[in-house]
Amino acid sequence: MITAILVMIFLAVLLGLVLGYSAIKFKVDGDPMVARIDAILPQTQCGQCGYPGCKPYATAIAKGEADINQCPPGGDTGARALAELMGVEFKPLNEDHGIQKPKSVALIDEATCIGCTLCIQACPVDAILGAAKQMHTIIISECTGCELCLPPCPVDCISMEPVVENSESWKWKYPIYNIQKTQKA
């Protein structure tokens, strides 16, 4: 009887120590759910979801404050991935937040640009190069196509150019083929 109690106490203490140690040693900083949601979001940083960026939106989803279908660049595919991660029912994209557009990048008409730096301040990923009273230009490889630089421009010299397929970015398409016609009985 006493042996059994001692064994149980010993086990309890041992396991408690192990758990206590792992709680300190393997502590995860930050909410891992936010990071996992953030990994699905397209990182356009456009703010169309109503939050000031992808991470704040991810945090809001994790807290249950935001819905999974508020991200237009992610589209239905993104919403589906989020639904799977969160274990909730899939919802099509909420069009109040915008519609999914083909991937575009900003283009500055350099002849019209007056060098006011307003777009540089608006760009969430520092993809605009320029200085006061100097012509600005977009670093195409870094542009996420968020369109945040469009409204501040006082001379409307920025336009969105859809990214066209070239022989390097070209993809094989889903195969289309004929199937046998059914014969009437």
Place this chain on the structure above:
Amino acid sequence: MQLKNIFKFNGGVHPNENKKISTRLPITKLPIPKKIVLPLRQHVGHVAKLKVKPGDHVLKGQMIAEADGNVSASIHAPTSGKVLKISEEIIPHPSGLADFCVTIKPDFKDTWIEKKPIPWKKLDSAQLIRALLQSGIVGLGGAVFPTHMKFKINQNQAINTLVINAAECEPFITCDDMFMRERADEIIQGTLISQTLLLAKECVIGIEDNKVEAYEALKKAAQGTSIQIKVVPTLYPSGDAKRLIYLLMGLEVPKEKRSIDLGIQVFNVATVAAIYRYLELGEPSISRVITITGTVKTPRNYEVLFGTPLSELISDAGGSSNKTKKFIMGGPMMGFDLPSIHVPVTKAMNCVIESSPELFPAPKPVMPCIRCARCADACPVSLQPQELYWFSKSSQLEKAKDYNLFDCIECGCCTYVCPSNIPLVQFYRYAKSEIISQDKAKEAADTARERNEFRLTRIEREKKERAERHAQKALGAQEQKANDEKKSTIAAAMERVKQTQQENIKN
């Protein structure tokens, strides 16, 4: 010809060879065309950097675009003439899209730039790789991988065996066959040079048993050397580098490893000949042998300058004999339909087949997969094509990847044997390019996230710095104010003292 010590790989198919129709006539040199269109992307890797501008006069063999970085290849003018324009032209690519090309108008004088043979025996490995980077030589078997990269020897693994790929297993294609029959000496010379450069202990040439004349020619040229010539059975796809290594040596290259990790390097016959021509004669890569076959009037092999419009080649081969105007680049197993006959000949173009409904009947209606697993029996890489098909078809890309989709060499054996006529390889190609593009998008998203986070920290930092500055300023102002107060108190006190003193004097 004897089949000795051969290790048979799994699967493979033996379609109708159709090679004899294009080997009746010797290799012919096509006259200089009226215009030359050279795409800047003719190889695997980075696009070459342009070195000429419209209006420039270029000489034959002059470099017109330089390799950009290590994984890239240079491009040379195939004949002398004037650079007309740099523009986007349709290139021979399955996409049918346009890409940047240099158009040269030949002056028909064909003046060579000064040829500078490379003293390769005196160069060390790094110098040699730099020299070959200038040569424009890429793998001429069709993979167009920059050849200089293949001379980079792994520190831990010396090269034991140099394998020369002379298998040419795809039906219809005979450019390597004819090349071996007519220029076996060049191949053997190039092989010996490559073997010396790689410090390879032995060298094996692997050739299929349907190329008797080529075998004899090689054997004659290789007399007195240590080069072995091994005959492998005619079975598609024995010309795939890893399949050929297995056939010759019984060694399987593990997943995600390259043959170089096993101490084996593989070159195509035409590639080693190009290495010989560059190092010994100083001639960069400006032409290749190409098979034109199918329903053209006189199927044969041509030596063609890169950039020659395909239409000139077709008309020289007697023109097409049917009205379909459908041309396949590469073989019938792995090739693709050309978007137009006005595309230029490129380094990758080893064969062009004029197709006709009799030669290649329209695909039969596709029926459901009956799980017969004939594709698995035919797969030379021992994959499970039926599983890959289900996952690719339903876009379960992660699953397809787990089933080793990226080990698929797209040889087409599975499609060839499928009794339900399912275009299996098309599904794998779709799944592969979808995965690649998703990975790229993910990478771009990660960069965007990083840049956004950096920007936010920067803004935060700037805000803090500004606040500190303000605080300091405010502190300074307060001190000033305190000082001023003190001063005025002192001044007031002094004033009072003065007044008292004056009053005292008055009194």
